Amino acid sequence: MTEMDRADERSVVARLRAGDIDAFDEVYDAYRPRVFAFLLRMTRNRMLAEDLLDETWLRLVRHAPKLLPDTRVGPWLFTVARNLYWNYRRDSLVPDASVPDLLTLWPSPVPWPSPFDLAAAGELERRVERALATLSPQYREVLLLVAHEGLTPAEAAVVCGVSPDALRQRLLRARAALARTLEDTPAVAGLKKGYAI
Amino acid sequence: MTVDEEPQDDVLASVARLKPRDVSSRHAHRLRRLCHAALQTPSGRHTAAVAARGMFFSRVVGPALGGAWCLAYLMEIVRRAAAMYLLHP
Numbered sequence: 309m310t311e312m313d314r315a316d317e318r319s320v321v322a323r324l325r326a327g328d329i330d331a332f333d334e335v336y337d338a339y340r341p342r343v344f345a346f347l348l349r350m351t352r353n354r355m356l357a358e359d360l361l362d363e364t365w366l367r368l369v370r371h372a373p374k375l376l377p378d379t380r381v382g383p384w385l386f387t388v389a390r391n392l393y394w395n396y397r398r399d400s401l402v403p404d405a406s407v408p409d410l411l412t413l414w415p416s417p418v419p420w421p422s423p424f425d426l427a428a429a430g431e432l433e434r435r436v437e438r439a440l441a442t443l444s445p446q447y448r449e450v451l452l453l454v455a456h457e458g459l460t461p462a463e464a465a466v467v468c469g470v471s472p473d474a475l476r477q478r479l480l481r482a483r484a485a486l487a488r489t490l491e492d493t494p495a496v497a498g499l500k501k502g503y504a505i
Numbered sequence: 506m507t508v509d510e511e512p513q514d515d516v517l518a519s520v521a522r523l524k525p526r527d528v529s530s531r532h533a534h535r536l537r538r539l540c541h542a543a544l545q546t547p548s549g550r551h552t553a554a555v556a557a558r559g560m561f562f563s564r565v566v567g568p569a570l571g572g573a574w575c576l577a578y579l580m581e582i583v584r585r586a587a588a589m590y591l592l593h594p
Contacts, residue, residue: 327544336537345526358528362536369543436519455520487516 321379324372332372335381336365342382343389346452350393352441360396364389383459387467390449397445439489447482454479 323331343364347357367388375384440448453464465475527533 329541329544332540332544333537336540340533340536341525341527344528345523348526349523358532361528362539365536365540366543369540372544432519433523436523440520451517451520455517456523458521483514483516486520490516490519 317381318377321375321377321381324368325375325377327372332369335368335385339382339385340365342457343385346386346449346457347389347393349437349440349452349456350390350445350449351396356396360389360392363392380463382457383463383467386453386457386459390467393445435490436486439486442489443482443485446478447485450475450478451482451486 320331320334324335340361344357344361347360347364348354351357351360364385368385440451443451449468450464453459453467454461459467461475461479462472464479465472468475468478470478528536
């Protein structure tokens with residue numbers, strides 16, 4: 309299950325509130341990879357993304373009885389994941405930009421994308437991943453939520469805690485920043501010429 | 506682009522086409538079991554409140570008690586040193 313329609317979602321939320329494990333599994337299977345991908349691209353660190361993913365799902369379980377009947381599960385999960393990420397950033401004494409370098413000081417660094425991840429990715433994907441990683445987290449999150457996770461800008465605005473207009477502006481700026489970053493690369497030269505990617 | 510309009514252009518499409526990522530199956534299974542356990546047991550659902558209480562103690566009460574004890578210890582040292590100095594100047 310990748311997407312739930314509204315009726316299904318209401319039913320799943322009602323069952324979740326009652327502590328139904330099958331309902332949890334439906335939500336878990338549908339959203340775990342999506343929330344993890346979002347966290348991985350935000351944190352750029354697999355271990356940290358896994359920790360935040362665990363906490364996101366545990367919060368869902370803990371808050372399940374208190375979910376409102378019309379809760380949108382996807383945006384709820386992305387909101388929690390995003391808030392956990394920003395809380396981590398606020399609490400962290402180390403600036404985000406220096407984390408990848410510092411991680412190499414530890415015995416078992418698992419930065420992301422790892423050389424293995426990069427080798428496995430296609431050429432264009434590699435460029436896009438790298439370009440995304442250079443953007444500010446504010447731009448990255450809005451691009452990921454709207455373009456990759458398929459949230460509507462209105463839903464993404466709720467997740468990011470901004471007005472829809474502000475989100476729209478941020479999305480346009482983020483898109484422009486990503487295009488600028490990709491501009492120098494041959495892959496985007498291909499994009500501009502309309503080549504298939 | 507309106508607020509609810511789906512963005513359609515090559516740059517955003519390249520983001521949309523990024524491969525999905527997931528945790529290892531072992532990690533996914535472990536997390537699922539953890540959540541099942543928390544969902545099934547009423548006490549599991551109260552873990553957050555217990556954890557919050559624990560966090561309050563470890564972040565506020567504990568350091569406050571420790572700080573108060575250190576302060577009292579320091580003051581007692583100063584008091585005894587001052588007493589010794591006054592007795593044997």
